[in-house]
Amino acid sequence: MSGAKRYVIAVDLGTTSTKTLVIDRDGRVLASHSIEYPLYTPGPDRAEQDPLEIYQASVRGIGEVIRKADVASREVSCVSFSSAMHSLIAVDAEANPLTPCITWADNRSASYADLLKKEFDGHQIYLRTGTPIHPMSPLTKLMWMKDHQPEIYHRAYKFIGIKEFVFARLFARYVIDYSLASATGMFNLRNLDWDRQALEAAGLSAEKLSEPVPTTCVLEGLAPELASQMGLEPDTPFVIGASDGVLANLGAGAFEPGVYSVTIGTSGAVRGVVREPLTDPKGRLFCYALKEDFWVIGGPINNGGIMFRWVRDQLATLEAEEGRRRGMDPYDYLTELASEAPAGSGGLLFLPLLLGERAPYWNANARGVFFGLSMFHEKKHMIRSVLEGVVYRIHSVVAALEEVGGRTREIRASGGFARSAFWRQMMADVLGTPVTVPDSIESSGLGAAQLGLLAIGEVNDFSGVHDWVQANQRHQVHSAHYEVYRELTEIYMRVYKQLTGEFDAIAAFQHKHAH
Ligand code: ADP
Numbered sequence: 001m002s003g004a005k006r007y008v009i010a011v012d013l014g015t016t017s018t019k020t021l022v023i024d025r026d027g028r029v030l031a032s033h034s035i036e037y038p039l040y041t042p043g044p045d046r047a048e049q050d051p052l053e054i055y056q057a058s059v060r061g062i063g064e065v066i067r068k069a070d071v072a073s074r075e076v077s078c079v080s081f082s083s084a085m086h087s088l089i090a091v092d093a094e095a096n097p098l099t100p101c102i103t104w105a106d107n108r109s110a111s112y113a114d115l116l117k118k119e120f121d122g123h124q125i126y127l128r129t130g131t132p133i134h135p136m137s138p139l140t141k142l143m144w145m146k147d148h149q150p151e152i153y154h155r156a157y158k159f160i161g162i163k164e165f166v167f168a169r170l171f172a173r174y175v176i177d178y179s180l181a182s183a184t185g186m187f188n189l190r191n192l193d194w195d196r197q198a199l200e201a202a203g204l205s206a207e208k209l210s211e212p213v214p215t216t217c218v219l220e221g222l223a224p225e226l227a228s229q230m231g232l233e234p235d236t237p238f239v240i241g242a243s244d245g246v247l248a249n250l251g252a253g254a255f256e257p258g259v260y261s262v263t264i265g266t267s268g269a270v271r272g273v274v275r276e277p278l279t280d281p282k283g284r285l286f287c288y289a290l291k292e293d294f295w296v297i298g299g300p301i302n303n304g305g306i307m308f309r310w311v312r313d314q315l316a317t318l319e320a321e322e323g324r325r326r327g328m329d330p331y332d333y334l335t336e337l338a339s340e341a342p343a344g345s346g347g348l349l350f351l352p353l354l355l356g357e358r359a360p361y362w363n364a365n366a367r368g369v370f371f372g373l374s375m376f377h378e379k380k381h382m383i384r385s386v387l388e389g390v391v392y393r394i395h396s397v398v399a400a401l402e403e404v405g406g407r408t409r410e411i412r413a414s415g416g417f418a419r420s421a422f423w424r425q426m427m428a429d430v431l432g433t434p435v436t437v438p439d440s441i442e443s444s445g446l447g448a449a450q451l452g453l454l455a456i457g458e459v460n461d462f463s464g465v466h467d468w469v470q471a472n473q474r475h476q477v478h479s480a481h482y483e484v485y486r487e488l489t490e491i492y493m494r495v496y497k498q499l500t501g502e503f504d505a506i507a508a509f510q511h512k513h514a515h
Contacts, residue, residue: 005077008452009065010445011058012244013083013162015039015103018054020061021442022069023449027468029442031069035061040100047105051089051097051165058166059230066231073233078218080452081241082444083163085183085288088138090145090156095168098152102141109135109144110364116140120201127279128195130287130295131185132362139185142202156208164210167240170226171219176210178289179242187212189277189287189295215242215291216455239448239455245298246290247447248414249273252438253469255294255462258409260401262394262427262435264417268304270359270397271296272405284360284400291451294462297405299359299397304390305416307352308334311386316379335422338384343429343481344488345381347372350389351496356507357393360400363500365507371495387423388485391430392492398431411435412471414443424473429481430489436471443469 007030012019017036021029035057040048062079086104089097102108113135116122122133131137138161146153160168161184164176181187181194186202186209188195194206218237227234241247249271254261260272277295279287287297312320312330316337323333353366370385398408413435417423428435440446446468453459 005075007069007071007076008449009062009076009079010448010452011062011079011081012444012448013054013058013081013166014244015049015084015105018057018061019445020058020065021445021449022065022071023446027440027446027449027465029440029445030071031065032442032445033061033065033068039103039105045107045110047103047107048100049087049103049162051101051162054101054162055166055169059226062230062232071231073227073231073236076232076236077458078237078239078452078456079232080239080448080455081163081166082244082247082448083161083180083241085180085243085245086136086138087161088141089160089162089165090152091158091160091165091168092155093157095165095172097165098156099145099149101162101165104136106141107135109140112140112143113137116143116201120197123283125185125195125198125201126283127281128188128190129185129198130182130189130277130279132283132286132358133185134358134362137183137185139198139202142204146203158208158210159204160210163240167219167238170222170238173219174210175213175217175219175240177215177217177240177242178212178292179215179246181212182287182289183243189279189289192292213240215240215289215451218455237456239452241448241451242290243288244444245269245271246288246296247451248443249296249447250290250450250462250465251440251443251445251447251469252412252414253465253471254412255290255465258407259412260398260408260410261412261414262398263413263415264304264390264394265415266304266306266309268301268390268394268415269298270394270401271298272401272408274405278404280400280404282360282400284362285404298401301393301397302355302358303352303393307354307386307390308417310354311383315386316383319379319383331420334383335387335420337380338387339422341378341380341384344484345385345388346377347374347488348377348381348385349488349492349495350382350385351492352386352389352393353503359397361496363503365503366496367503367506369495369499387426388430388488390417391423391427392489394427395430395489396493408433413437414441421473421475425475425478428475428477430485432477432482432486434477435475437473438469438471440469
């Protein structure tokens with residue numbers, strides 16, 4: 001790196017915390033700092049944050065991490081940003097918030113997602129904007145606001161997301177990177193500009209939104225007192241960066257054709273990178289920008305690791321307790337038990353749809369099913385079938401992704417599930433694809449740092465990520481298991497299809513009798 005500017009600061013504006021990292025030219029994380037803030041849930045469908053809390057966390061976080069790493073201000077080459085997607089804040093002309101930050105997890109606009117599908121030709125809007133028609137989308141949130149908070153809706157100077165809010169405060173500019181723009185439901189992926197019909201659905205003109213800019217856009221000129229508060233020079237370049245999802249792919253080294261990333265934490269997601277915007281004729285997948293020539297397509301699932309937590313806390317409580325008694329992590333004990341059942345759990349299938357499901361079905365009414373239970377099935381079969389069921393869920397998203405983005409060569413696995421070698425091997429065997437695990441867990445931050453270096457001209461492409469992130473753990477496909485799983489995934493898909501009407505019936509019953 002030129003001169004003495006050896007460090008990049010990555011800032012990740014997340015839903016539960018803002019994380020700041022100091023990363024050197026070799027991709028080593030020298031220091032990290034995390035500042036948590038609450039997610040306010042004032043009603044059943046609400047999930048909000050205080051935008052000022054997040055702005056302050058980012059300013060304070062930068063200062064803290066620079067102090068922790070003991071880095072001089074002139075050694076910082078740039079600050080580069082990652083952010084959660086789909087947030088919406090109405091602001092006045094002085095960038096004061098008129099509303100809380102309405103997050104991706106907020107469901108208040110669910111009926112507007114239906115309306116958009118039925119009355120505004122939502123599928124066509126999806127095909128142009130890449131954001132699935134869903135209450136997470138800022139487009140549906142704006143439609144809600146127009147009807148429910150007309151005073152704020154008309155008074156607002158602009159409608160922005162959390163990263164735009166931070167940049168508006170730092171630089172008095174309203175800019176949105178193509179990546180976060182592509183997750184608003186209002187951004188035309190091919191024109192790289194706001195989509196006229198989507199804006200019409202929200203009753204908006206483009207002046208009410210920020211100016212879309214490339215993810216490599218650099219802003220400079222911090223107020224001197226702000227710069228010194230953060231431990232930076234006033235002319236330190238700030239790179240606008242991208243969303244956490246697409247940067248996680250970059251930072252995990254999963255950005256070449258056929259290398260898909262699978263994350264299973266509480267929920268889960270599958271993502272792959274393609275070189276031009278691609279939407280799915282069947283509407284199952286998102287398409288978000290990383291750069292003009294890198295696009296991330298994929299799908300999120302609700303029912304990821306939380307299914308294993310449900311097993312631990314509801315289905316196998318005695319076994320979990322036994323694990324604790326032996327001084328083990330209950331998850332490890334339960335996976336050990338599961339490994340005593342054969343691949344395919346003796347023909348026991350579990351459809352882990354307890355939370356309804358997003359990709360690829362986008363069916364909020366789906367519910368969980370054990371299928372094929374017989375007298376010889378024991379707890380170990382049930383536990384194993386749940387772990388297999390979660391991987392079948394991933395399989396159905398990978399299958400949709402392959403239809404649009406081409407064959408899988410390799411899976412990069414991350415999230416809590418990747419702690420289990422057993423579960424990772426199962427993934428290789430169900431998908432029929434080798435699974436590797438990146439050594440670093442800071443994928444979004446590393447991705448932001450790499451994009452930052454590209455933005456300031458220190459590197460010419462992303463190839464350096466491969467030196468930053470090794471993937472030493474590798475699982476090859478066990479072909480006998482693969483054959484078993486292939487037979488079962490076909491039954492699994494048919495069972496799901498045949499039950500769609502019944503899912504609606506049972507969900508309606510549950511709503512009616514909810515207490
Ligand atoms: P979050 O989404 O909250 O960041 P994590 O990435 O930590 O969560 O993932 C939590 C999930 O990871 C748990 O619900 C569980 O399914 C899985 N998990 C955690 N530890 C283990 C383990 N030792 N073995 C298998 N699965 C695990």
